[in-house]
Amino acid sequence: MPTIEQKRWREGVPELPEVETLRLGLVKEAVGRRICAVTVANPKVLKGQSEAEFRDRAVGRRVLDVKRRGKYLLFPLSAENSSSSSITLCLHLKMRGAVLLKRADDALGRYGVVRVALESGAALHYEDLWAWGEWRAIAQEEAALLPALGEEPLEAGWDTDAFARKLAKKRVAIKTVLLDQKVVAGVGNIYADEALFRARLAPTRAAALLTAEESKCLAEAIREVLTEAVALGGSLGDYVDLYGQPGRYVPRVYDREGEACPRCAEPLTKIKLGGRGTTFCTTCQN
Ligand SMILES: [Zn+2]
Known part of the structure; x- marks a missing residue:
């Protein structure tokens, strides 16, 4: 089993925190x-x-x-x-x-x-x-x-009630909805898995069946996980910033199939959902 430091996240595609980290460097230099x-x-x-x-x-x-x-x-x-x-x-x-x-x-x-x-x-x-x-x-x-995009989750004015209303109209899996850039802008595969873990929600749940409380909790989890990742310069993986430095955010569940859940220690499960690899804990994400 590779250590955290050695592990390379194969699907480490730049998402909001990585693009934001790059932006901060570009503001300084350009x-x-x-x-x-x-x-x-x-x-x-x-x-x-x-x-x-x-x-x-x-x-x-x-x-x-x-x-x-x-x-x-x-x-x-x-x-x-x-x-x-x-x-x-x-x-x-x-x-x-x-x-x-x-x-x-x-x-x-x-x-x-x-x-x-x-x-x-x-x-x-x-x-x-x-x-x-x-x-x-x-x-x-x-x-x-440029394509139409949903609201920015890190902006102070993010309307989380409007986010919950959008979820209420979607019958597909919540993970798939989080990847839709028209619902919320900037979330990709890494941070969708991370936010669902934080909110204790199974990625397979139909978005429309989330309770108002669960939608609110998910919105908070999205904001927290993105804020933490921006503060750490993006995620550890293939991505590098303007100065060639990798990020320091270490995913808790993303692409960690078979490893112990950081909350309950049961092994994490990986499935395909909407064509995308999705890792979660079947014990503590419901
Ligand atoms: Zn767990």
């Missing part, structure tokens, strides 16, 4: 900087936008801010002059994307896909094993290119 050059080694990530358009829209503009919406990072850019349309760079890391801070003269590595050089002398290298991520430079009027 905000206020002008983009002086853009290189695209694999245009597949531009999702149909031409390389020339992507480059023309980004180069010469200043990064005004780095925001996060669900698992998307949004970089609003300065207007070049008062007549030009406002542009936002949008990035989704998907399965294996990572942004690393490099020096301006560092060449793109083996998995390097996009390089954004900043006037500070630093460069952002986007690396992506399979180039499944998304990069787009979109104008204000193209905002519909």
